[in-house]
Amino acid sequence: MGRTFAATADKHRPVDALFGSVGGPMPLDSGFMPGQWQLLDRPAEHEAIRAALSGTDSCGVVLVGAAGVGKTTLARTVTASLNRKVHWAACTESSRSIPLGAFAHWVSSSGSRDPIALIGSARESLVAEGDTIVGIDDAHLLDQLSATLLHQIAVERSGHLVATVRSGEPVPDAVTSLWKDGYLERFELNPFTKQQSIALIETVLGGTLEGLSADVMWETSGGNPLFLRNMVEGAVDAGTLTKVNGVWQFRGPTVIPSGLIELLDERLAHAGEDVLHALKLLSLCEPLDIDALAELAGEDAVDAAEMRGLIRIVADDGQTNVRFSHPLFGEAVRRRVGTASARKLRGRIAKILHERNLDSPASRIKLAELAIESDQGTDIELLITAAKDAVFLSNLPLGEKLARAAFDHGGGLSAAALLSRALLWQGHPAQADSILEQFSPADLDEMELVQWGIPRVSNLFWSQGDVTRASQVLALLQERVTHPILKLVVDATGAGMAVHQNKIAEGLQIAERVLANPEAPRQAVDFAAFAAGLSMPLVGRGEDFLPIASRCRAQRKTTDGMIRIMVFYGEVLALAYTGQLERARQRAAEYAEFSSAGQFAGWAIARIMDGVAATHSGRFRDAIRSIEQALAALNAESSLPWQLQLASKCGGAATPAIRSAARPLPVTGREREVAGLVAQACRTATSPNV
Secondary structure (H helix, E strand, O other), X not given: OOEEEOOOOOOOOOEEOOOEEOOOOOOOOOOOOOOOOOOOOOHHHHHHHHHHHHOOOOOEEEEEEOOOOOHHHHHHHHHHOOOOEEEEEEOOOOHHHOOOHXXXXXXXXXXXXXXXXHHHHHHHHHHOOOOEEEEEEOHHHOOHHHHHHHHHHHHHOOOEEEEEEEOOOOOOHHHHHHHHOOOOEEEEEOOOOHHHHHHHHHHHHOOEEOHHHHHHHHHHHOOOHHHHHXXXXXXXXXXXXXXXXXXXXXXXXXXXXXXHHHHHHHHHOOOOHHHHXXXXXXXXXXXXXXXXXXXXXXHHHHHHHHHOOOEEEEEEOOEEEEEEOOHHHHHHHHOOOOHHHHHHHHHHHHHHHHOOOOOOHHHHHHHHHHHHOOOOOOOHHHHHHHHHHHHHOOOHHHHHHHHHHHHHOOOHHHHHHHHHHHHHHOOOHHHHHHHHOOOOHHXXXXXXXXXXXXXXXXXXXXXXXXXXXXXXXXXXXXXXOOOHHHHHHHHHHHHXXXXXXXXXXXXXXXXXXXXHOOOOOHHHHHHHHHHHHHHOHHHOOHHHHHHHHHHHHHOOOOOOHHHHHHHHHHHHHHHHHOOOHHHHHHHHHHOOOOOOHHXXXXXXXXXXXXXXXXXXXXXXXXXXXXXXXXHHHOOOOOOOHHHHHHHHHHHHHOOHHHHHHOOOOOOOOHHHHHHHHHHHHHHHHOOOOO
C-alpha cells in the first residue's frame, strides 16, 4: 500500500508552483502580479521521499497524482536537496513508440540493434558513477524496453529511482511491478485543500478573496495547483476576477488559457469519436442522468469515457448522474462544439429530458436553459416556471436570463414581474422600473394589478428610495384591490414599508394580522414575516418571531427567494437579541450554503447574518470581515437597503472598505440605539489593542 499526502503552506518562500523560485520577497499588500506563485510545501512527502532515496530499504519512489498536482515539482525539489548525481528523463507520447526512447541520450552509438545490448548500454551510462538517482517524468508513457531497464536497475539495486505517474492512465506492467513487488515506495499526491487553495490565491492576489468566489473557484479547480494557477491568471486577464472595495470577486464564465487547454486536450486526444460525442452532450448539460446520456450516446461510449477517467458516476438525491471527472474538462470539450451543432445537440437533450420527470426546480431550470439555446420551439410556461425556480434559489442572473427570454417571447406581465424582481434584487432599479412601466394599471384586473404593483412598490421604495411614488402605488393597490386574499398581499407589503419608515408598531400590527389569517397566501406570509423579522427583535419580542421563522422555513416553495433570505436574517437577529448566540451562528452558517456565483446577493445577506452573530458574540474582527465581504458583493448601480443599513450601523468607525461601499443613511428611534451598539463594536474591532 502506498501513502497519501496533502499539502501544507509555506508562506515564507516565494516559489513558482511549477517552475521554481521567484526572485525577491512577495509584497502581500500589493495587487495581482503575474508570475508570483509560491509553492505549497509538502513537508511530510518531502521527508519521506528523501528518506527513501537515501536509505537502503527501497530503491526509490513513484509519485502518483493527477496532471498538475505537483508531482514533478516535488520530485525535482527533493532530488535537488540531495548531494547526488541525478539523471532526468521525460517521457512523451512520441517517445513511447521508440524502443528506449526516453533514455535515447544514454545509449551509446554502437550501431547494435540487440535489445539486451541497448539496455546494457543505457544502464551503464546511467549508473556507472554509482550513488546515482534516475528520475522519470510521466513514467506511464514509458515504452516497454525503457520500463524493463528501470526494472533491472531496481532489482539490481544499482541506483535509486524516482518516477511520476499520472492517475487514471494505463501503466506498463514492468513499472507497476516496481511498487507492487516492494522495490519502490508509492506516494499519492492529493490536490490542495480548500483552505490551502484560498491561502495561495490570497497571497498571489495580495488581498482577501470573497468567500463565495473562493467556493466557486475551489469547486472548479478541484484544488489542482496547475488548474488553479491558470484559472486565476485567465480570470484576471479576462476581467472576471476583479477587486471591489478591497475584496477580490470572481464573476462570469471560467476562462481557460491556451497552456491549460493543451493539457486538457491531451486527455481527450485518444478518446475516440463515440466518446467525444458523449462528452459533447455532457458539456452542454452537466450533470446529466446516466440513462439519458446512454440513450443519446450509447452505453459503450459512456462506459469507455468512465474507464478513461474522463467522467464519474455520482448519486444526486436518488438519481444517478454523470459528471466530468474534473470541472474544467467540460470547458475544454465545449470549445470543440460549434454554435449550430450545440443548438442541435441541446435540442436532442431537451427532447429526452422532457419525457422524464420535471418535478424539481433543477430539472425545470436545466430544461429551460437547454430550450432557449436549442433548435426547439419556445415553451413560455416552462420558461416562466423555471425563472420562478431560479429566483426562489436566489440565482438572480439566471432568473433574469430565463424571465427575459419569456418576456421577449410574449410572456406578458407574468414574465415582466419576474424579470423586474430579478433586476431589483441585483441592484438595477432603473431597468426593473422600465420593464413595469410598459404596463398601464388602468388596463389590469385585480390579480394583474397585484402582480404588477408589488414589485413596482418594492423597486420604488427599497431600491430607489422614492417613498412618495411608492406610497402612491401602494395607495392605488389599496383602493382597487378588493379580493380578501389579494388584499392580504397588499397589506403585508405595506407592513414592510411601515417598519422601514420606523413605524414599527403599525407595521408589526399589520404583519401579525396577516400571519394570523389561515387564508393568507405564501406571498403575503413572506412579506409579513419579513416585516415581523425586522421589528420583533427590536421591541424585545425575538422569541415570538422564532415560530414564524420556522413556519417559513417549513414551506418548501416561496414566491421570492430573496424575501425568504431576509426572513431568515430576521431569525438570526432574533436569536442574537435573545442571547442564543451559538444558534444564531449555526443558522447563519446554514444559510450561507450557496454554490453559484449567481447567488451573490443571497450569499451576501448570509454574510450579514454572520456579521450580526459575530458582533453579538464579541467576535468583532470576524464581524468586520463578514460585513466587508457582504458590502463588496452587494456592489451595484444603486445601493441596496441592507447595504446602507450596515454601513450606517458601523458609522465612522467602519473600515475603509465599508465606508466606501455605501452612502450614509440617517437612522431614527430605536434603530439609533442599535446603530450605536454596532458602531461601538466596530470601533473595538478596529482598535490596535484588540
